[in-house]
Amino acid sequence: VIISDINNPFFTALVRGIEDVAQAAGFSVVLCNSDEDVKKEAAYISAVVSERMAGVIISPASERSTDLDLLLQTRTPVVTIDRSVRGVHVDSVCVDNAHGAEVATGHLLSGGYERVACITGPRRATTASQRLKGYQRAYRGAGLAVDPQLVRHADFREKGGYEAMASLLAMPEPPGAVFVSNNLMTVGALECLADMRITIPDEVGIVGFDDIPWAQLIRPSLSVVKQPTYEVGQTAGHLLTQRIAQPDRPPLTVTLSTTLSIAASSTPPALVAAK
């Protein structure tokens, strides 16, 4: 398994799903961390080939620069997870990123928030662009125009979320709410808001994408787009074991559903009372 960030609990939870399926099928699971770096990723891909691994599940660091050719040439079974790679047709497990982002953004817009911003990931990651697309779709659905100044591309890490939030707050007209497209950046954004003494959800509303471990301990409670993380891992494990058994079966793309979990961070008492 080649994942793009070992410090992200989303990816380690995925691994648990993969492990449980793979070990039941008699395989051992080894994990490599590409750290969102295509060079490290390429080194691990060639290691997978030279070590003659039975198959690989990968969350590609880049939709364009991740090179799976070596795996395809050696007929090494591959499943992409969480993200996909342009132009290659292999087994793939994703979630409905655009839809989840659209629902989350629509929830903020219909809750009365104005100037809803978006902090998304690097352009090279399909999840970042799909979630941005959903954000834009929600604006259009509400009959509003997207202000490109309200969109930030950060690096899917805590620090990136913090800095993007700080840059949004420094605007002449800061946003009234923000949709953050991954869990670590949501943590960073929350830390920035806390440092700036901005109250959630009154002054700024926030919805994240993907759950945060021990979110129950965070106050105010956090609204998030929940992913079926463990099931995504299980599904990838099943697809890979099937592919190993039947190398010539046509590739499948499985898309699992997200759900919006509404909590305190996106339901402003002031705005509710004003209605």
Added chain:
Amino acid sequence: VIISDINNPFFTALVRGIEDVAQAAGFSVVLCNSDEDVKKEAAYISAVVSERMAGVIISPASERSTDLDLLLQTRTPVVTIDRSVRGVHVDSVCVDNAHGAEVATGHLLSGGYERVACITGPRRATTASQRLKGYQRAYRGAGLAVDPQLVRHADFREKGGYEAMASLLAMPEPPGAVFVSNNLMTVGALECLADMRITIPDEVGIVGFDDIPWAQLIRPSLSVVKQPTYEVGQTAGHLLTQRIAQPDRPPLTVTLSTTLSIAASSTPPALVAAK
């Protein structure tokens, strides 16, 4: 690298330290998750040997049942990390577990808390017994007798911490404070206290061992024994690359220092005022 719990951010942070050193030395790092299970661990150890890995860094699932003989026989370089194995003399990196636990417990006792309990890990893990030893030492240092009923052995996981806390609270004379010997169990204990509507630090004080990611977002802020996690990983990486270069150098044991970080969860306003 064979770690005992991939869902514990402590171990994934360790891995980052290992990776940075190993990759600078030209090695690739692959990770296996033993899941605190000696059978899975044994399978990964034999995989390390049959794949002819250059060396292995392992956090042993058990001080007695973890079997490193296969590695020693094949002269595979080994470094144990976080924990050690009885009777085997290999390179090892640990922290001053007993001392950290003693300082944490002493802090609770001297803060005026009575009946300070301890939630520690499974007996098979050296970290669990060393931290329990430090807890007991703090009691003796304060001239008090340890009540064995206040000690719980759980499984180093969130759920185990929750259940241990619940069982402590169900006692006729529940504890006034608790020292929890790992981060995930601390999260579980905090969740239990929140569910029971018990206020921290007034009704119950709490100190954890090892940091929790995004602890800043948790209210009240959490007192913890901080470990130099990344440095532990780096040190293990250095020991392993040195061992690979000089296979006959005598084994080293490196012990790094912990520090107590005092926050709101262990400083009761009521007790302070009463002084």
Added chain:
DNA sequence: TTGTAAGCGTTATCAC
């Protein structure tokens, strides 16, 4: 027509 997917070329960045 609109949205999605692929191909190409320019810019920017990093390593040597």
Added chain:
DNA sequence: GTGATAACGCTTACAA
């Protein structure tokens, strides 16, 4: 300073 390559935007092709 120079070469390699990743990032990104634009354009085109195809499909709903």
